[in-house]
Amino acid sequence: MRKNIILIGFMGCGKTSVGGKLSRALHYRFLDTDQLLEDAFGCTIREFFAREGEEEFRRRETGLISDFLGSLGSTVLSTGGGMPLREENAKILKKLGTVFWLKASEETTVARLRGDTGRPLLLQGDIEETVHRLLAERTPLYEVAADYTLETDGKSFYEIIKEIENALRWHLMPH
Numbered sequence: 001m002r003k004n005i006i007l008i009g010f011m012g013c014g015k016t017s018v019g020g021k022l023s024r025a026l027h028y029r030f031l032d033t034d035q036l037l038e039d040a041f042g043c044t045i046r047e048f049f050a051r052e053g054e055e056e057f058r059r060r061e062t063g064l065i066s067d068f069l070g071s072l073g074s075t076v077l078s079t080g081g082g083m084p085l086r087e088e089n090a091k092i093l094k095k096l097g098t099v100f101w102l103k104a105s106e107e108t109t110v111a112r113l114r115g116d117t118g119r120p121l122l123l124q125g126d127i128e129e130t131v132h133r134l135l136a137e138r139t140p141l142y143e144v145a146a147d148y149t150l151e152t153d154g155k156s157f158y159e160i161i162k163e164i165e166n167a168l169r170w171h172l173m174p175h
């Protein structure tokens with residue numbers, strides 16, 4: 001098994017909640033890239049996007065995970081939904097650990113994100129249209145970035161965590 005567990009997936013798929021609980025179950029450290037970036041920026045992601053723009057945010061995401069190479073261990077790392085958009089990032093994530101894609105349906109995603117005001121990409125336009133468009137763009141990229149895809153619709157946190165543990169034990173470890 002590689003030494004860290006990386007969670008990727010669209011906004012609202014539960015990366016941060018699952019990551020926190022999974023890290024406690026495994027006695028791993030928990031880190032969340034959005035949280036680390038907000039700490040580094042000294043402002044919210046929404047404010048950072050408004051001030052510096054998305055491209056600069058993407059650059060900072062790459063910088064953050066590059067710095068983990070060679071230093072991160074026994075950690076569950078939750079990533080922002082756009083992290084695997086850059087091919088470079090997807091490669092770095094694979095080097096860092098086993099990458100799990102938490103997948104939720106479009107309907108579930110829209111229901112979870114409706115009314116959200118913290119995510120800059122959702123602030124303009126119609127939520128259904130935005131989620132539909134971004135999911136279509138990103139699904140192939142999540143597919144490429146992931147070692148393991150986990151359908152989360154209708155599953156409890158407990159079930160999701162068990163599935164990750166089983167995947168690590170049975171599917172992803174060399175026998």
Ligand code: S3P
Nearest residue numbers: 010011012034080081082119120
């Ligand atoms: C983004 C997802 C957000 C955050 C930023 C951009 C995206 O993270 O990094 O708003 O491009 O999908 P969550 O997936 O944790 O919401």
